[in-house]
Amino acid sequence: MRLQYPPSVRIIEVPCTGKVDVMHLLMAFEYGADGVIVVGCMEGECHYSVGNLYAKKRVNRVKEILDKVGVGGERLAMYNLSSGMGGRFAEIIREITEKVMELGPSPIRVATGKATRPIAEVTT
Amino acid sequence: MIKAVPKPLEEVLDLVKDFTKVLIAGCDGCVTVCEAGGLKEAKVLASALRLYFTQAGRQAQIDEISLTRQCEKEYLAQLSDKMDAYDAVVSLACGCGVQYMAEMYNNKIIYPGVDTCFLGVNEERGLYSERCQACGRCILAETGGICPIARCSKRMLNGPCGGSDAGRCEINKDIPCGWELIYERLKTLGQLDRFEKPVDPKDWTTSRDGGPRKIVREDLRI
Ligand code: SF4
Ligand code: SF4
Ligand code: FES
Numbered sequence: 634m635r636l637q638y639p640p641s642v643r644i645i646e647v648p649c650t651g652k653v654d655v656m657h658l659l660m661a662f663e664y665g666a667d668g669v670i671v672v673g674c675m676e677g678e679c680h681y682s683v684g685n686l687y688a689k690k691r692v693n694r695v696k697e698i699l700d701k702v703g704v705g706g707e708r709l710a711m712y713n714l715s716s717g718m719g720g721r722f723a724e725i726i727r728e729i730t731e732k733v734m735e736l737g738p739s740p741i742r743v744a745t746g747k748a749t750r751p752i753a754e755v756t757t
Numbered sequence: 758m759i760k761a762v763p764k765p766l767e768e769v770l771d772l773v774k775d776f777t778k779v780l781i782a783g784c785d786g787c788v789t790v791c792e793a794g795g796l797k798e799a800k801v802l803a804s805a806l807r808l809y810f811t812q813a814g815r816q817a818q819i820d821e822i823s824l825t826r827q828c829e830k831e832y833l834a835q836l837s838d839k840m841d842a843y844d845a846v847v848s849l850a851c852g853c854g855v856q857y858m859a860e861m862y863n864n865k866i867i868y869p870g871v872d873t874c875f876l877g878v879n880e881e882r883g884l885y886s887e888r889c890q891a892c893g894r895c896i897l898a899e900t901g902g903i904c905p906i907a908r909c910s911k912r913m914l915n916g917p918c919g920g921s922d923a924g925r926c927e928i929n930k931d932i933p934c935g936w937e938l939i940y941e942r943l944k945t946l947g948q949l950d951r952f953e954k955p956v957d958p959k960d961w962t963t964s965r966d967g968g969p970r971k972i973v974r975e976d977l978r979i
Contacts, residue, residue: 656797659804663811698801701766702809740812 636719638726649673650711651684658695662704665742668733671711672722678715685713704740708733758878759787759851760885761871763798766805769847772868776844777816779806781870782836782858783823784850791885794849794871796823802847802870818842827854833861840865876907893963893970899951901942908935914959 647653650673661669671692673685689711696706712725737743773779781803789795803821810817822839824832827850836858840846845866848855852873859867875887890907896914897904906912910928916936920927924937943949963970 655801656804659801659808662808663804698766698805699808701770702805703812704808741808744811744814 636723638723639730641730642726649679649681649684650688651679651681653688653691655691655695658691658709659698662699662708662739662741665739665745666708667739667742668708668710668729668736670709670725670729672725673711673713675713675715705736708736708739758790758876759853759873760791760875760877760887761788761793761851761873762791763793763802763849763871764869766802769802769868769870770806770809773806773845773847774809776866777810778818778843778845779820780836780839780843780846781806781819781821782827782846782848782850783821784827784848784854785823786826786828786850786854788850788854788871789823790879792883794851796821799823799849802849824850826850828857830857830861833858836862890964892959892961894960896959899956900939901946901948901951903935903939903942905935905939908933908938910935914956 650671653671658669658671671688673679673688676685676689679685692709692711696709698706699709700706710729714722714725781799783789783794783796783799785795788798792798799821803819806819807817810819820843822836824835826832827848836846840862843865845868846858846862847868847870848858849870850858851871852869855867855869859865874885876889876891877885877887880886887907889904890912892906896906905914905916909916910926910932911918913936916939917934918927918936921934921937924934926932926934940949940952943951
């Protein structure tokens with residue numbers, strides 16, 4: 634199956650969404666990401682049982698932070714898909730790309746024209 | 758251990774919004790365990806503040822650090838060569854740590870970044886509950902290992918009161934009656950005769966009533 638989705642998306646693979654930390658999400662925005670989505674297994678189907686439930690809580694926490702600091706929580710979202718839902722994945726990427734295009738560039742990029750921290754500093 | 762919760766982000770933003778160089782200082786002690794003020798929380802808060810200042814088009818330097826404990830001078834001293842670089846520090850330690858830092862760095866603005874709540878236990882991750890009020894004269898030996906000061910809403914020494922209802926406290930049905938717990942535990946231990954002995958009035962001179970307290974251990978001091 635060859636599915637097309639916009640090339641503006643950068644995919645970062647993790648063993649489970651439970652690995653995705655609040656700091657990873659915040660850092661993405663510090664580096665100037667216009668939008669971020671976390672895509673995990675369906676609820677109840679995480680191979681590590683609750684990784685995606687932790688991820689959901691973290692995503693919600695970061696959305697709240699982004700709202701409060703003026704970046705906008707609507708730039709972050711979480712989706713739950715199974716491995717057989719490639720078509721839906723491509724569709725989500727198209728949807729989110731459209732949404733982020735509508736929102737325009739992240740206020741971080743607007744303010745600085747670049748990321749706020751060098752990539753080499755990634756730590757959590 | 759001491760239990761705390763992070764202050765709402767908007768409260769911290771309001772405290773630091775007029776500064777340009779802010780240090781977020783976590784504590785690796787109690788507040789790390791309850792995930793309110795350790796290195797991780799310091800990183801998250803610093804990142805949030807950087808995002809805030811950056812989107813507002815402001816140049817700001819927001820750094821994070823975490824000290825082994827903020828309730829000890831030796832660890833606080835590790836900040837001595839860094840302090841000049843900042844206008845203000847947000848300390849994520851408990852109220853003891855915040856105050857001790859302010860005492861050591863008298864000219865620096867030190868703000869609290871957490872709300873310190875109580876002495877308690879970790880029931881589960883994210884669920885902490887109070888167990889002790891540091892009264893200074895522990896009576897757990899007489900009360901089946903359950904503290905009536907911390908766990909009876911009225912701090913009664915001869916409970917339960919008439920508001921105890923089916924094991925619940927009258928102030929809130931979600932709170933177990935401390936004296937019911939004491940009764941049940943003493944029953945399990947075969948020590949119900951405790952209820953037949955008159956209880957002397959508790960010596961409260963070691964509690965807060967005498968003003969700020971101090972421990973002087975001559976055996977430890979040089
Ligand atoms: S400063 Fe407070 S939180 Fe940190 S170790 Fe000391 S008592 Fe615990
Ligand atoms: S009796 Fe005093 S020291 Fe003992 S647990 Fe209760 S409050 Fe703490
Ligand atoms: S394995 Fe945990 S979200 Fe997929």
